[in-house]
Amino acid sequence: MDLTEYTGEQSDVSFSKFDTESSLGSTILGVPLAAAVDTGISIWNSVTPEKYSYNTHDVLANLNENLATVYDENPETIKALSFIGGMVAPTGLALKGMNLLRSGAKGVNWFSAAGQTQRMANIKAAYEGSGKASSAFRGAMWENRFATAGNALVDATVLEGVLYSTMNAHPFMEDYVKDPLKHASMNILFGFGIMGGAGLIAQRFATKGIAQEVEQASHSVLLEGMKDFQITENLSGHMAIHRANSQNWKDILETRADSLTEHTKKLLEFNIANADAAQFTLFDRMASPSLKKEIENLGKGGSAYKQTLIDRIASDPVRFANVDTITLAKVGDFADLSAARQNPFFGTTTIPGEAIPLSMKAVTTNRVRPVTVAYNPELDTFMLPSDIKAYGGAADLGYTNVDDLLKGTPKDWHVYPNRDIGIESPFTSSPAMDAHYLK
Secondary structure, three states: OOOHHHHOOOOHHHHHHHHHHHHHHHHHHHHHHHHHHHHHHHHHHHHOOHHHOOOHHHHHHHHOHHHHHHHHHOHHHHHHHHHHHHHHHHHHHHHHHHHHHHHHOOOOOOOOHHHHHHHHHHHHHHHHHHOOOOHHHHHHHHHHHHHHHHHHHHHHHHHHHHHHHHHOOOHHHHHHHHOHHHHHHHHHHHHHHHHHHHHHHHHHHHHHHHHHHHHHHHHHHHHHOOOOOOOOOOHHHHHHHHHHHHHHHHHHHHHOHHHOOHHHHHHHHHHHHHHHHHHHHHHHHHEOHHHHHHHHHOOHHHHHHHHHHHHHHHHOOOOOOOOOOEOOOOOOOOOOHHHHHHOHHHHOOOOOOOOOOOEEEOOOOOOEEEOOOEEEOOOOEEEOHHHHHHHOOHHHHOOOOHHHHHOOOOOOOOOOOOOOHHHHHHHOOHHHHHHHHHO
């Protein structure tokens, strides 16, 4: 044969090169084919009586002499590949058969696909009903874990049985066949560990998915009644938003209780409590040290007084807009009462919800200047500090208890009546008159 036109060479080297390349190509193509045939022969010899057995070399020789040669030259490689093929093909079919069996199984909840679906539904119901810390949820989780482990043990046993049944005639199974019970037990335990661990990990991810689904549904309801606030808003605005959120969630609980899961209800109740607590926290940030001290002096009544102020601020955000600090307005007796009574500012702020003028224009210069306004909880109105002289009470003088009220008063003060009270009263401020009345 002239190889000049292919190799450009006419020596023995060209023939040797051709033979080498031909052998390499034959080996590359022949090994997989020989391994496939050996796999089939091994399975056949394993499941049939010995008198029906075949020899792989003879079968390959009848098919193609080159395949028989490849088989003889690469026995270990072909045996290894055929063993792998003999494990993969039968066990793959066995797993598919197990899945079909689970799909059609009835009444065996720990084994069937329907039972798996039911267990996932039970986990979801327990999470929705009582959360992951409950005994119901933990019980459903353990039930699913035991079922997963049981299925792994069944699968490992079936796969081992299939492997032994279909590959016992393979050369690599010689030691196995000598003591099948020992080797089968070891392989089943190994397979149980691998499949059981993988199954438990898969179930853990499935459970997390269920928990996320429940959480997402609950938070969707929570967000329906939630309004965000900007960090740059005044504290009174934050308080009003917390109050609105709390009320919205309470309304959802009241109107949709029958359709809400226990998980959603608990989430709403938790956030309601947080929103209510946040209002007190904001009030403490807004209250001046002097106001906090006076509220503490009220004892048990201090909490009720604080709640009253919080309710008014939070329920009317427009009226109490732009408030960051709350302090007490203490007023002396030096005010001009006639001017206070004539001040139009008090009369324009008695209606709740009306805009509060935070600036005043001087009559003579028309110059606009900011003003300080005070809130009177008793009258539920805003006023100028000078208006307190006409409409305030003893508390505006700083009297919050009997000891403060009587401090510096002679013990026999009540023996001698003040006969000039009728003359003094028109020129005495309302807070001072209230304190005198209380004494």
